[in-house]
Each structure stands twice: as structure tokens, then as C-alpha cells.
Amino acid sequence: MAVIPDKYKDILNTKAAAHVATIGPKGEPQSSPVWFGWDGTHLLFSQTKSRQKYRNLQRDSRIALSITDPKLLERYLEIRGHVVRIDEDPNLDFINSMAKKYLDLDKYPWHQPGDERVVIVVQPEHATYQG
Numbered sequence: 001m002a003v004i005p006d007k008y009k010d011i012l013n014t015k016a017a018a019h020v021a022t023i024g025p026k027g028e029p030q031s032s033p034v035w036f037g038w039d040g041t042h043l044l045f046s047q048t049k050s051r052q053k054y055r056n057l058q059r060d061s062r063i064a065l066s067i068t069d070p071k072l073l074e075r076y077l078e079i080r081g082h083v084v085r086i087d088e089d090p091n092l093d094f095i096n097s098m099a100k101k102y103l104d105l106d107k108y109p110w111h112q113p114g115d116e117r118v119v120i121v122v123q124p125e126h127a128t129y130q131g
Helices: 006-013 052-059 093-103
Strands: 018-023 029-034 043-048 062-068 076-088 117-130
Touching: 006 076, 006 117, 018 043, 018 052, 029 043, 029 052, 043 052, 043 093, 052 076, 052 117, 093 117
Parallel strands: none
Antiparallel strands: 018 029, 018 062, 043 117, 062 076, 076 117
16 A cells, blocks of 8 residues: 555645755754655655764664645645665755746746755655645
8 A cells, every 4th residue: 555645645746845854963844845756666855965964874774754735724644654765866856846846937946056956756654644
């Protein structure tokens, strides 16, 4: 059986942000919204290596993401899983694709010189949903 029911996969193709929760260095939860992609198997999102979320995931690969349907706010999908890969993104291909999805821009407009971007690849293992 699929972890994410077909009835909720449409949420993964919206422009909604995913609120990503990781475990901080002292065991505390840390959550923030991110742009995300869905490749049919994995959730993907971009991070810079200087961010706490990146350091959290290097230490502990457990992760949860919640996404609210932008058309029906009582409908949501929460996914728990593990980071299975962290891919380098030196040419900014992934973050630029997210700028296209969310802003209709060809290039991510807030890139800073020296930022090292990676793509976090998440394997869903459990889902809860409503609506």
C-alpha cells in the first residue's frame, strides 16, 4: 500500500509551502516553511549548508513535513520519513526549478555568493491526512 493515498497526492503538486520539522541539537523541534518538489517517490527541498536545518538532518535524518491544501484549508497532508540523500546543487538547478514553480522566475532571486546549496531528498514512511 502506498504511504501517500492517491486522494491526497494532488496537494504535492500545488504551490503550497511544506512546513518542515527536524530535531535540533538539544532534542528540541525546529520547524520552518520551505518550497518543495515531488518526483513521484520522494519529497525534495533546497537548503544551504549554513542552515541549522541542514545540520540537524546530518545528525538525525528523521523529518516531518506538513502541507495544507491552499484551496481547502481544512485539508492537509502530513508526511513523516527519513532523509535518504543529500545532493549537491552547485549549478542551482533545483532551487531555480523551485523559483519557476513558486514565482514563475527562471532563476532563484535571493542567491547569495558563497551559498552552498543542497537538495534534501526525503523518503515518505508514514502519512496522516484530513479533508
